[in-house]
Amino acid sequence: MVKKLLSLTMVIKIRLLICCFLLITSVVFTQNSSDKTALSSLLLELEKSYDIKFSYSDNDVKNIFIQKPEKGISIENLINFLNKETFLLFNTLDNRYVTVSFLNKYISICGTILNSNSLEPLYLASVKVNGYKLGTTTNNKGIFYLKNIPVNATLTVSFISFKTKNITVKELFSTSCKQIYLEEKTEELSEVTMPKFITAGLHKNTDGSTVLDTEKLGILPGLIEPDILKTIKILPGVQSINESISNINVRGGSNDQNLMLWDGIKMYHSGHFFGLISAYNPYLTKKVAVIKNGTTSAFSDGVSSTINMEASNEITNKFSGGGGFNLLSADAFLQVPIKDNLELHISARRSITDVINTPTYKNYFTRSFQGNTTKKNTVNNTYSDFYFYDYSFKILYDISYNHAIRTNFIHIKNNLDYKEQYTSKNTEIEENSILKQENLGAKISWDANWDAKFSTNLSIFFSDYKINSSNYNRDVDQYQKQFNNVLETAIKLHTKYEFSDILKLTNGLVFNKIEVNNSLTVHTPSFNNTDKHTLLKSAFYSEIEYHKKNTYTRFGVRANYFEKFDKFLVEPRINIRQQLNTELSLKLEGEYKNQTTAQKIDFENNFLGIEKQRWILSDHDNTPIIKSKQASFGLEYSKENFYIDITGFYKKVDGITAENQGFYNNLTANSIGNYDVKGIEFLVNKQNKKISTWLSYSYAKNNYTFNIFTPATFSNSLDITHSLSTAFNYNLSQFFKISFGGVMRSGKPYTKPVVGNETIQNENRTIVNYNNPNQEKLANFFRLDLSASYNFNLSEVLKSTIRLGFTNITDKQNIINSYYLVDNTSENNVRRVDNYSLPFTPNLSFRINF
Numbered sequence: 001m002v003k004k005l006l007s008l009t010m011v012i013k014i015r016l017l018i019c020c021f022l023l024i025t026s027v028v029f030t031q032n033s034s035d036k037t038a039l040s041s042l043l044l045e046l047e048k049s050y051d052i053k054f055s056y057s058d059n060d061v062k063n064i065f066i067q068k069p070e071k072g073i074s075i076e077n078l079i080n081f082l083n084k085e086t087f088l089l090f091n092t093l094d095n096r097y098v099t100v101s102f103l104n105k106y107i108s109i110c111g112t113i114l115n116s117n118s119l120e121p122l123y124l125a126s127v128k129v130n131g132y133k134l135g136t137t138t139n140n141k142g143i144f145y146l147k148n149i150p151v152n153a154t155l156t157v158s159f160i161s162f163k164t165k166n167i168t169v170k171e172l173f174s175t176s177c178k179q180i181y182l183e184e185k186t187e188e189l190s191e192v193t194m195p196k197f198i199t200a201g202l203h204k205n206t207d208g209s210t211v212l213d214t215e216k217l218g219i220l221p222g223l224i225e226p227d228i229l230k231t232i233k234i235l236p237g238v239q240s241i242n243e244s245i246s247n248i249n250v251r252g253g254s255n256d257q258n259l260m261l262w263d264g265i266k267m268y269h270s271g272h273f274f275g276l277i278s279a280y281n282p283y284l285t286k287k288v289a290v291i292k293n294g295t296t297s298a299f300s301d302g303v304s305s306t307i308n309m310e311a312s313n314e315i316t317n318k319f320s321g322g323g324g325f326n327l328l329s330a331d332a333f334l335q336v337p338i339k340d341n342l343e344l345h346i347s348a349r350r351s352i353t354d355v356i357n358t359p360t361y362k363n364y365f366t367r368s369f370q371g372n373t374t375k376k377n378t379v380n381n382t383y384s385d386f387y388f389y390d391y392s393f394k395i396l397y398d399i400s401y402n403h404a405i406r407t408n409f410i411h412i413k414n415n416l417d418y419k420e421q422y423t424s425k426n427t428e429i430e431e432n433s434i435l436k437q438e439n440l441g442a443k444i445s446w447d448a449n450w451d452a453k454f455s456t457n458l459s460i461f462f463s464d465y466k467i468n469s470s471n472y473n474r475d476v477d478q479y480q481k482q483f484n485n486v487l488e489t490a491i492k493l494h495t496k497y498e499f500s501d502i503l504k505l506t507n508g509l510v511f512n513k514i515e516v517n518n519s520l521t522v523h524t525p526s527f528n529n530t531d532k533h534t535l536l537k538s539a540f541y542s543e544i545e546y547h548k549k550n551t552y553t554r555f556g557v558r559a560n561y562f563e564k565f566d567k568f569l570v571e572p573r574i575n576i577r578q579q580l581n582t583e584l585s586l587k588l589e590g591e592y593k594n595q596t597t598a599q600k601i602d603f604e605n606n607f608l609g610i611e612k613q614r615w616i617l618s619d620h621d622n623t624p625i626i627k628s629k630q631a632s633f634g635l636e637y638s639k640e641n642f643y644i645d646i647t648g649f650y651k652k653v654d655g656i657t658a659e660n661q662g663f664y665n666n667l668t669a670n671s672i673g674n675y676d677v678k679g680i681e682f683l684v685n686k687q688n689k690k691i692s693t694w695l696s697y698s699y700a701k702n703n704y705t706f707n708i709f710t711p712a713t714f715s716n717s718l719d720i721t722h723s724l725s726t727a728f729n730y731n732l733s734q735f736f737k738i739s740f741g742g743v744m745r746s747g748k749p750y751t752k753p754v755v756g757n758e759t760i761q762n763e764n765r766t767i768v769n770y771n772n773p774n775q776e777k778l779a780n781f782f783r784l785d786l787s788a789s790y791n792f793n794l795s796e797v798l799k800s801t802i803r804l805g806f807t808n809i810t811d812k813q814n815i816i817n818s819y820y821l822v823d824n825t826s827e828n829n830v831r832r833v834d835n836y837s838l839p840f841t842p843n844l845s846f847r848i849n850f
Contacts, residue, residue: 246275259302
């Protein structure tokens with residue numbers, strides 16, 4: 001009974017509160033609405049009250065609102081009141097007629113621009129006077145002032161990521177600065193269709209690209225930090241044939257066929273520790289877009305995919321940063337506001353492996369040096385001084401709301417001094433080897449908004465990749481030096497014109513120069529070879545995008561001209577997505593692309609078996625321009641946190657050469673061929689507040705065609721027919737998370753020697769007599785990973801995270817590559833060498849952010 005009485009009392013109180021709220025609201029609304037009235041209506045009332053006639057133009061009094069004058073005042077006082085409260089001139093001709101005209105055609109106005117949701121002022125919002133070279137921006141309180149503005153003019157008010165608004169000057173004629181509310185944009189062309197899938201920080205865009213938001217990226221199996229390139233390997237169709245992030249294979253393509261961009265700079269190096277970890281610090285990289293097909297025509301190169309990494313581009317006016325360490329490296333990053341319109345972003349990371357030999361480092365080092373050719377001998381001692389680092393900074397300067405300058409720089413370096421002592425034929429031998437690998441990049445860009453519809457971006461970048469190595473082999477008494485350098489510079493003008501919120505047109509011009517230098521020096525016997533090539537390219541592209549409600553289309557074309565070859569290549573691009581209903585969507589993508597750089601795999605002149613790849617440049621004859629064409633069609637289903645994506649694709653790549661594909665053979669002549677891959681990708685993901693689980697499967701059939709071989713068509717070295725990955729994420733609380741998952745895939749193809757004739761004589765050398773390439777397959781690959789994270793606050797400002805990760809928790813020996821060496825002590829004079837994936841490897845990280 002008591003409970004019923006309490007419930008009844010509560011209901012009565014709530015109803016009384018609602019009634020009071022409605023009453024107060026109605027009173028306030030009535031008061032507010034009666035504060036001011038339209039001048040056009042007021043003049044009609046005054047004509048009746050005072051028996052006078054106002055002579056005016058409807059346009060002159062349109063959109064003018066004033067308070068009503070006191071009742072009963074004289075006509076003289078009424079005219080004085082109207083002259084004071086408006087910018088119009090009221091002039092009495094006689095006791096009955098009053099003319100209304102402009103007092104001044106130019107007035108001064110002010111306004112306050114606010115976010116319609118948060119009611120916060122918008123700093124540096126743009127205010128332009130349409131039809132005149134007049135305008136300004138708001139101050140830190142959202143207020144703007146304009147003097148001598150035509151009274152009949154209109155203003156355009158705009159701000160990044162907010163809807164543009166038009167307002168008449170007359171509406172702002174007031175003693176106080178009228179508040180103008182801008183609404184955030186709810187529809188954009190690359191609109192997010194899946195705000196979260198697989199894990200936090202991953203989402204799907206309408207154009208089919210997958211975007212990683214590194215600030216929000218959730219936990220993944222085995223990872224202790226948001227490693228950019230390791231993360232994208234969970235996507236269907238994205239794999240690594242040897243678990244290296246320097247060898248990411250997208251839909252059967254080789255790693256050099258991925259266009260890697262860091263803040264608009266083309267990068268030629270992607271991995272630390274010989275490709276086992278990403279070379280890009282994730283804590284200053286804001287987002288990463290992975291595009292497998294239907295690429296925008298603004299991008300060239302990368303016939304397999306585009307991986308576009310972007311650093312933060314907005315001035316925050318907040319001092320923030322963080323730092324941390326794991327069992328391989330330590331890093332820190334800062335965002336430092338210098339002025340209201342000037343900010344510096346900086347990050348740095350360095351390995352600790354030359355100071356501390358952790359279990360993680362030992363496993364990584366052993367995994368990297370499996371291909372060391374000296375392992376056929378008895379190793380006594382090894383000494384290594386290995387370290388890596390990367391740093392980047394970005395200067396953000398807003399000249400005004402309409403013009404901004406961005407300058408960024410990145411430097412990535414790996415350095416190894418390696419000494420090995422071993423016994424060969426009862427002789428103690430020492431080898432010294434040095435490897436330096438680095439990539440420098442810099443860019444400056446100017447963003448300009450010329451009006452509410454037209455904007456441009458002008459940018460210049462350079463990228464300088466170098467690998468310097470030297471190796472002394474006492475076994476053959478030979479000292480060898482190798483050098484590989486790629487220097488690319490480019491200037492790009494990108495324009496965008498918005499016809500409306502649903503239709504946009506982009507155009508662009510690109511000019512770039514690529515220089516590639518390869519040299520090999522051997523001291524005993526004396527030999528020197530230097531190969532240097534230069535290529536000038538230019539391109540024009542145009543693209544139109546349409547997005548309205550359930551339909552998204554993007555059509556583009558890129559015309560490329562290669563000066564050295566006097567050759568044009570025209571590349572159409574298409575990207576369509578049609579939402580059939582709230583749950584089901586269809587997507588169609590297609591593209592033609594080209595690239596002029598590729599990596600040659602050199603099995604003879606490699607650095608200790610760990611660095612075999614050298615960049616080369618197309619010469620149009622022996623090394624042609626690589627060209628691709630690709631089409632894909634898919635279906636997406638999404639309902640109540642349940643997501644399914646099925647995509648079928650076909651891709652053909654022409655102009656590849658035998659020496660950049662990495663299969664073993666005895667043919668010295670370089671052959672030009674192609675590969676085609678067809679397959680299907682499947683992803684299913686189910687989520688709720690605490691759990692996210694997913695399963696990703698890819699089927700692909702990938703074949704080479706090289707006329708020099710018999711048979712001419714055979715399995716691609718990157719042919720992974722079946723690939724399956726699955727994971728389970730569980731948030732035990734808002735602080736503690738755990739992730740468990742596994743990968744299982746078919747073994748890669750490899751080549752065996754001819755049975756019964758395993759070796760042959762090549763001049764004065766004995767070499768392995770390999771059979772037709774890629775006729776065999778390795779055993780299936782299987783790995784289980786586990787990770788956990790715990791978040792806690794050291795103070796109100798300092799936030800901390802501890803993560804623990806375990807790779808290959810079953811310690812399974814997965815063979816990732818096999819080849820053969822001549823060994824006279826072995827049966828058939830050859831010995832098989834197997835390279836294995838990482839064994840059971842723990843890692844730990846601790847981070848602080850503020």
